[in-house]
Amino acid sequence: MLSANTRVSYVLAADLGHLKLMCGGGTSELLEQLLCRMLTEGSYEKHRKRIADRLLESGGRVAQWLERLGCVAPFSGGMFIWAQLPEGEDAEILARKGMVQGLLLAPGSLFSRHQRFARFMRFNVAYSDDPHVEQAFSALIRNA
Secondary structure: OOOHHHOOOOOOOHHHHHHHHHOOOOOOHHHHHHHHHHHHHOHHHHHHHHHHHHHHHHHHHHHHHHHHOOOEEEEOOOOEEEEEOOOOOOHHHHHHHHHHOOOOOEEHHHOOOOHHHOOEEEEEHHHHOOHHHHHHHHHHHHOO
16 A cells, blocks of 8 residues: 555564564664554555545546446456456457557456456556546457
8 A cells, every 4th residue: 555665574572573584574664663653643544545535436437438338347346347348349359459559458368267258358447547548448449
């Protein structure tokens, strides 16, 4: 929720401090203190809630434009939306065409080899809540 660079580790028992260092837990004391303060004073919870709210709003917008394009989005509510493409569309073919246009898409076949996912695509909500992504994907669907 914060950043990949703010990873910290901690040990509750003083005798295990050396084990923390041996296991790659040697992190910046400044970051540890900052994270401790954020957790105890409630600012992290406010940040987490703000991010979750923004993610839900973005997910709603992405689901709307997907549905306008004839997709069904039965799995949403987090960082990703799973969308079933309109009848006759193949997610892998669309992903290849998208790559040529600089649009990175994630067909269902990346996550399962089961044939029933051939018409599914996974959308990263934060990335997909962008008019350029919507326009590019719309052009792909219309020209398929």
